[in-house]
Amino acid sequence: MKQGAGGLREEEGATAPAGSSPDRPSRPWRPAPATVQTGAALLFYAASSIAQFGVPVLAGISSRYVGWGADPATHMWFLAWWPHAIAHGLNPFTTHLVWAPSGYDLAGSTGIPGPSLLLAPITALAGPVVSYNVLALAAPALSAWSAYFLCRRITGRFAASVVGGYLFGFSTYELGQLTGHPNLVLVPLVPLAVLLVLRRLSGQLGAKAFVSFMALVLVGQFLISTEVFFTMTMFGGIGLILAAAFFGDHRGALVRAAGLIALAYLIAAVPLAPYLYHVARSASRSPIYSFYPSLYSTDALNFVVPTPLTLVGRHRFAEVARKFSGNISEQSGYVSVPLAASVLVFAVTRWRKAATRFLVIMLAVVLAASVGPTLRVKGSDTVAFPWRALIHLPLVKYVLPSRLMMYAFLLVAVIVALWLADPAKDQSEGPSRDAGKRLPALDPAWARWAVILVGVALLLPNLSYPAWRSSVNTPAFFADGLFRTRLPFGANVIIIPYADRGNAMLWQAQAGFAFRMAEGYVSVVPPPEFSGWPILKTLYSGELIPEADRELRAFLRDKGVVAIIVVKGRTGPWPQLFGPLDPSPEDVGGVLLYRVP
Numbered sequence: 001m002k003q004g005a006g007g008l009r010e011e012e013g014a015t016a017p018a019g020s021s022p023d024r025p026s027r028p029w030r031p032a033p034a035t036v037q038t039g040a041a042l043l044f045y046a047a048s049s050i051a052q053f054g055v056p057v058l059a060g061i062s063s064r065y066v067g068w069g070a071d072p073a074t075h076m077w078f079l080a081w082w083p084h085a086i087a088h089g090l091n092p093f094t095t096h097l098v099w100a101p102s103g104y105d106l107a108g109s110t111g112i113p114g115p116s117l118l119l120a121p122i123t124a125l126a127g128p129v130v131s132y133n134v135l136a137l138a139a140p141a142l143s144a145w146s147a148y149f150l151c152r153r154i155t156g157r158f159a160a161s162v163v164g165g166y167l168f169g170f171s172t173y174e175l176g177q178l179t180g181h182p183n184l185v186l187v188p189l190v191p192l193a194v195l196l197v198l199r200r201l202s203g204q205l206g207a208k209a210f211v212s213f214m215a216l217v218l219v220g221q222f223l224i225s226t227e228v229f230f231t232m233t234m235f236g237g238i239g240l241i242l243a244a245a246f247f248g249d250h251r252g253a254l255v256r257a258a259g260l261i262a263l264a265y266l267i268a269a270v271p272l273a274p275y276l277y278h279v280a281r282s283a284s285r286s287p288i289y290s291f292y293p294s295l296y297s298t299d300a301l302n303f304v305v306p307t308p309l310t311l312v313g314r315h316r317f318a319e320v321a322r323k324f325s326g327n328i329s330e331q332s333g334y335v336s337v338p339l340a341a342s343v344l345v346f347a348v349t350r351w352r353k354a355a356t357r358f359l360v361i362m363l364a365v366v367l368a369a370s371v372g373p374t375l376r377v378k379g380s381d382t383v384a385f386p387w388r389a390l391i392h393l394p395l396v397k398y399v400l401p402s403r404l405m406m407y408a409f410l411l412v413a414v415i416v417a418l419w420l421a422d423p424a425k426d427q428s429e430g431p432s433r434d435a436g437k438r439l440p441a442l443d444p445a446w447a448r449w450a451v452i453l454v455g456v457a458l459l460l461p462n463l464s465y466p467a468w469r470s471s472v473n474t475p476a477f478f479a480d481g482l483f484r485t486r487l488p489f490g491a492n493v494i495i496i497p498y499a500d501r502g503n504a505m506l507w508q509a510q511a512g513f514a515f516r517m518a519e520g521y522v523s524v525v526p527p528p529e530f531s532g533w534p535i536l537k538t539l540y541s542g543e544l545i546p547e548a549d550r551e552l553r554a555f556l557r558d559k560g561v562v563a564i565i566v567v568k569g570r571t572g573p574w575p576q577l578f579g580p581l582d583p584s585p586e587d588v589g590g591v592l593l594y595r596v597p
Contacts, residue, residue, distance in 0.1 A: 037158050041148045044162065045141040045169055052170075052461055053178065054137045056469045062129050066136035068467045070499075071180030073506035074521050075112060076128035079135075080509035082116035083123060093278040097513055098505070098520025100492045101560055102529040107278030109522040110183045114223030128509050129472055136178060139185035144169020146188035147413050150195045154414060155421035163452060164417030167339070171409035172459060175309050176332035179467040183225040187406055189217050190232055194239075194410075200260065201253050207260055214264035222272055226279060227403070230395050235407050236261075239362055246358040296400040297372025297387075299324045299379065302333035303340065310334060311462045323379035328467065330402045333370065338455035339412060342448070346419045355418075363411040370408060372401035416455075420448055475567055477589030478507040483515065486586070486593055487563060492516045494556075496566040496574060498539040499526070518559040542572030549580060556581075556596050564594040 031037070050058070057064045065072055085092035092113065096103035116123075119131040148165030155161055168174075168191065177184040196217065200210040222229045240261075244254045269276060306313040307321045307328055314321075324331045343363070350356040373388035374381040390396045461468070477483055487493065493515055495504040500521040508517060518530075519539070530536060535551040538544055545551065555561075564581070566574045568590055578585070582594040 031158065038149075041158075041162050041165065042141065042145050045144040045148075045165065046138075048144075048166070048170060049137050049141045052463065053140075053468055054133075057133055057137075061133050062127060063472050064469055065129055065133050065472065066178060066468060067180040068470045069180050070501070070503065070505075070521050072132060072470070073503040075110070075135075075180075075182055076132045077505040077509045077522075078111050078113075079116045079119060079123050079131045080128045080513075081106075082111070082113050083120040084513055086117075093275070097508065097516050098522060099527050099530055100516035100518055102527060104520060104522055104527055105278065105282045106522060107275065108226075108282030110181070110225065110227075112183045112224060113275075114220060115182070115186065128506065132182070135182045135186065139182055139187075140169045140174050140178065142169075142188040143174065143186065143191075146191040146195075147410060150191040150198075150410075151414060151417035153195055153198055155417050157417070157421035160417045160420035163420060163456065164413040166456065167416055167459070168409050168413040170459065171332075171405075171413075172306075172310065172334040173332040173403075173405045173409050175459075175461050176307075176329040177403075179309075179329045181329065184228065184403060184406075186224055187228060189221045189224070190228065190406070191410060193217050193221075193232065193236065197257060197261070200257050201250060210257075211260050211264045211267065214261060215267040218264060218268035219271055222268070222275065227399060228406075231399055231404060231407070233265075234396075235366065235404075238365060242358055242362055242365075246354045246361075296326045296330050296402050297374070297376060298333035298367075298370040298402045298405060299331070299376045300371065301378060302331055303335050303367075304337055306334045306336075306458070307331045308465055309462055309467065310458070311460045312458050314462050320378060325376060325379050326402060330400065332402060332405045334459070335408075335412060336455045336458040338451045338458065339416065342419055342451050342455065343412060343415050346415050350422075359411055359415055359418075363408060363415070366404055366408045366411065370401050370404040416452055420445075420452060472506070473503060474507055474510055475590035477565065477591045477593075478511050480589060481511075482589040483511060486588065487515055489514055490516060491562045492518055492560050494518050494539070494561055494564045496539070496564065496572070497570055500524075501540060502567065518555075518561050538573075538577065542574075544573050544577070548577060552577060553581075562596050564596065566592045566594065568592060 032040070053066050057066055065076075081095065081097075082092055084090075085095075093107045094103060094105055098104055115135055119135060122134060123131040144165040146165075147168035148161050151161035151164035152158070155164075174185055193214065196205065196210060196214050199205040200207075205213070218229070221232060240254055240258050244251045247254070301320060302324055305317045305320050307324065308314045308318065309328060309331075321331070343360070347356060347360045351360075368385060369387055371385050371387065373385055373391050375383050375385050387401055477486075495502065495507065495517060497504070499519040504517060504519060505521055508515065520526075525531065526536065533551070533555050534545050535548065535555045538548055538552075564578050566578070566585075568587070574592075578594045581596055585595075586593040
């Protein structure tokens with residue numbers, strides 16, 4: 001082993017197997033080639049993703065999908081939208097197909113243009129549902145694989161790096177976001193960015209190559225998730241500052257690397273210029289976070305208490321987990337007691353190392369940020385936290401604190417890999433008053449592996465939970481193309497269930513965007529042109545408002561709606577509300593078609 005930048009180790013060659021004796025000739029042990037190990041790691045992660053999430057989906061990959069709720073349908077819409085817009089010469093950042101006729105600025109939404117364009121051939125051949133499943137199943141595996149490369153660069157050990165990669169790619173953060181946010185699950189570029197910096201600091205990457213690769217990573221991340229792009233930038237800057245404080249010998253190299261990173265950002269801004277322009281235009285929109293500052297923050301108990309998404313402990317702690325704020329996809333703080341203990345032991349036994357202090361303090365910063373503006377315990381606010389001072393800053397106000405757990409799990413993955421790879425030895429690390437004495441190992445190898453494997457087992461998902469799979473419920477009216485003979489091309493319609501209460505976004509994409517909708521779900525709030533209409537309360541909830549008939553007619557007239565499509569079996573006052581418009585709606589393809597006079 002030799003020392004790399006910042007005291008992090010890299011593999012120099014093979015070592016003799018444990019138990020071999022120098023007095024007895026033995027056949028030298030040689031590890032498998034690096035390419036074989038790399039392929040084996042990817043195969044393991046891919047098999048883990050398919051075994052855990054893909055088995056119920058792959059049997060009907062176009063009729064079932066990973067996730068639940070309305071969010072998957074929106075991302076399926078985006079998977080179809082970007083190729084459609086580019087192929088038809090449309091502005092992909094603005095659409096008039098949803099919330100018609102005024103339309104919607106998509107730049108501030110979770111548009112996933114990068115994955116949409118990469119998966120365009122699959123979308124064209126098999127449809128957006130299949131593309132979505134491919135993306136959902138590939139995301140954890142690719143994220144884990146990227147973290148494996150980072151851990152391997154730091155530790156030089158294969159098995160420890162495989163475990164570290166798994167902890168990142170199959171963390172509770174990934175499990176939660178996999179229920180409907182592929183833009184937040186697909187995070188392989190975050191560990192890759194860190195890896196590039198380490199390789200630059202160690203001299204393995206020249207300045208030109210580093211800037212080029214970093215610019216590509218930045219462009220790719222921006223095209224996957226602007227939120228992750230921003231938080232990666234924010235915590236990357238914090239990491240560089242902390243590294244300069246702890247690694248004084250490398251301060252000059254870190255400053256030069258920071259300058260090259262800034263240059264990479266400038267280069268990345270060139271191809272991203274159109275996107276950045278539209279993002280800046282949409283930045284004035286109210287963020288999700290503004291509704292309730294602590295709603296999407298990590299509950300303090302969630303670090304050690306699992307939610308129903310986790311297999312072990314879901315029943316025992318159900319009453320406590322029920323009080324966590326937000327929804328289950330954002331309750332992603334669960335690290336488990338064994339992994340938390342391993343981090344603590346790692347910190348105590350190796351604190352004299354600069355790398356240990358850097359990793360542990362960086363982890364503490366991330367965890368404090370994920371708690372949000374107020375420390376919450378069992379859903380109740382207790383004391384203010386540092387994030388409160390940042391929530392009104394530009395761009396920061398768009399960050400949901402609970403999602404910062406992704407960086408916490410990356411740090412935990414690296415710490416665990418280092419802990420597993422570090423041989424049992426004197427843990428005092430450095431000069432001691434008792435120079436001749438050696439302290440006994442506080443964490444022998446077998447104990448480390450036992451603790452970590454138990455921690456990994458405690459993170460396994462509860463596959464019986466319904467959030468992992470849903471059935472495509474597209475009515476035959478859309479699936480069989482019956483709309484083509486009932487609606488003029490480009491007609492503006494309303495579909496019940498309305499907006500995010502159903503999968504109208506998916507149905508429109510499956511129909512090839514042949515009609516427009518006076519509704520949509522690309523953000524949690526309707527655009528201003530719609531939010532002021534009282535009738536939206538009835539369309540969303542089915543609760544009749546006073547003078548609903550008059551309000552409905554005014555709304556339909558203002559939006560140019562020509563038809564209302566109600567999925568059969570949906571409860572609500574729809575015959576009473578829409579009957580005066582069309583007393584004899586057409587029963588066709590699993591829907592009731594009301595024509596607006």
